[in-house]
Amino acid sequence: MAHNLDNIDKKILDELQRTGRLTNQELSDRIALSPSPCLRRVRALEKQGIITGYHAHVDQEKCGLPINVFVLVKLERPTEENMVKFEALIDQMDEVLECFLMTGSHDYLLRVVSESLKSYERFIRRELTRLPNIAAIESSFAFGQVKRQTRLPL
Known part of the structure; x- marks a missing residue:
């Protein structure tokens, strides 16, 4: 099921895809939205299953799996x-x-x-x-x- 994402949601998703460890304050600064509504939007994206988790990118070769x-x-x-x-x-x-x-x-x-x-x-x-x-x-x-x-x- 496709969700209607507005431009703010898309900005949030883009920033979190670039750097998943952003604090809410850093994220809100980057997308020019105050922290409280920013956090509400992130939580809504998580609840809707659009954001499905956060993970670290691991170097495959350095982990012995080239x-x-x-x-x-x-x-x-x-x-x-x-x-x-x-x-x-x-x-x-x-x-x-x-x-x-x-x-x-x-x-x-x-x-x-x-x-x-x-x-x-x-x-x-x-x-x-x-x-x-x-x-x-x-x-x-x-x-x-x-x-x-x-x-x-x-």
């Missing part, structure tokens, strides 16, 4: 029941950072991180291929990341 793999998965029978089961099992795999339901010849696109090719191979052999109802898995390795943006263009 490998990014994009994995296309095709299910043998993509029924609703099989999809729900697959998604619940994928949700439990820490290596899978993102999972998208897709159109086209594959059912899912996963973004998987790994410390090495060997550890990715273990993940494939011990976890992904053991899931029920898998028809095909295709892995593409990223050489590097050209752009990373988590800020939505509001």
Whole structure:
């Protein structure tokens, strides 16, 4: 469900996406709104589920996970029941950072991180291929990341 965001809401979201650790005073100064109504708006955006949380951006390589793999998965029978089961099992795999339901010849696109090719191979052999109802898995390795943006263009 789309929400009608006014310009002040968009400014609040833009600033919080840039720097999630802003104090309410800093945020209100940046968007030229007094602190009390600013805080009310932030709380309303949180309550509506538009702001879903706050997190730190962590350097993947410095944490020992330099490998990014994009994995296309095709299910043998993509029924609703099989999809729900697959998604619940994928949700439990820490290596899978993102999972998208897709159109086209594959059912899912996963973004998987790994410390090495060997550890990715273990993940494939011990976890992904053991899931029920898998028809095909295709892995593409990223050489590097050209752009990373988590800020939505509001």
